[in-house]
Amino acid sequence: EAGVAQSPRYKIIEKRQSVAFWCNPISGHATLYWYQQILGQGPKLLIQFQNNGVVDDSQLPKDRFSAERLKGVDSTLKIQPAKLEDSAVYLCASRGLAGDRHNEQFFGPGTRLTVL
Amino acid sequence: AQSVAQPEDQVNVAEGNPLTVKCTYSVSGNPYLFWYVQYPNRGLQFLLKYITGDNLVKGSYGFEAEFNKSQTSFHLKKPSALVSDSALYFCAVRDEGGNTGKLIFGQGTTLQVKP
Numbered sequence: 001e002a003g004v005a006q007s008p009r010y011k012i013i014e015k016r017q018s019v020a021f022w023c024n025p026i027s028g029h030a031t032l033y034w035y036q037q038i039l040g041q042g043p044k045l046l047i048q049f050q051n052n053g054v055v056d057d058s059q060l061p062k063d064r065f066s067a068e069r070l071k072g073v074d075s076t077l078k079i080q081p082a083k084l085e086d087s088a089v090y091l092c093a094s095r096g097l098a099g100d101r102h103n104e105q106f107f108g109p110g111t112r113l114t115v116l
Numbered sequence: 117a118q119s120v121a122q123p124e125d126q127v128n129v130a131e132g133n134p135l136t137v138k139c140t141y142s143v144s145g146n147p148y149l150f151w152y153v154q155y156p157n158r159g160l161q162f163l164l165k166y167i168t169g170d171n172l173v174k175g176s177y178g179f180e181a182e183f184n185k186s187q188t189s190f191h192l193k194k195p196s197a198l199v200s201d202s203a204l205y206f207c208a209v210r211d212e213g214g215n216t217g218k219l220i221f222g223q224g225t226t227l228q229v230k231p
Contacts, residue, residue: 004159006159031217033218040223040224041223042206042208042222042223043160043219043221045218045219045220048218056218091159093159093160095217104150104162104165105162105219106162107160107161108159110159
């Protein structure tokens with residue numbers, strides 16, 4: 001089966017600019033996650049969707065970050081305006097079988113964002 | 117609150133030797149533990165998980181992990197390391213708070229296998 005797709009793979013922007021990332025999860029996976037991975041750290045959850053509804057966005061900096069999953073499939077994560085500390089890899093993951101919380105998450109290759 | 121700790125930033129081992137990557141956890145309820153591996157410029161790949169049952173869990177690429185409740189540890193092991201095992205390894209625990217099932221990751225351990 002096809003894996004989780006993300007684009008772009010790399011993005012370089014200047015601070016105060018806007019940027020958007022796209023994620024296409026594995027077909028049929030109801031749960032979608034966006035993680036931020038800063039260099040030297042483990043991934044940190046930003047937001048979790050169940051179908052097109054937000055389950056957890058407690059760690060999302062809502063003054064500058066937004067995310068949506070309008071049709072319960074693809075998702076976009078936006079940063080506006082970007083700060084230097086947003087430089088990180090943004091990982092998208094999906095998980096199938098919404099009723100089974102122990103299923104593993106499948107990760108995409110990530111988008112490496114550099115803010116200058 | 118759930119958390120995991122990976123006490124070693126880097127582990128060095130010679131090819132053919134056994135390897136261990138350490139992980140300890142702190143949870144308020146039942147621990148649901150995972151290991152992922154990350155190769156350069158790639159996403160995380162699932163290796164194995166402990167949910168319940170046998171304390172020795174077998175996973176992908178010949179890796180296994182031993183769950184030890186008394187020591188609150190979930191160390192990753194492999195009997196004979198390969199150079200291709202060199203990568204960044206993450207231990208994670210499922211956060212049972214709020215019933216979202218999100219993962220909380222350790223900071224990662226770089227495994228370097230030398231020929």
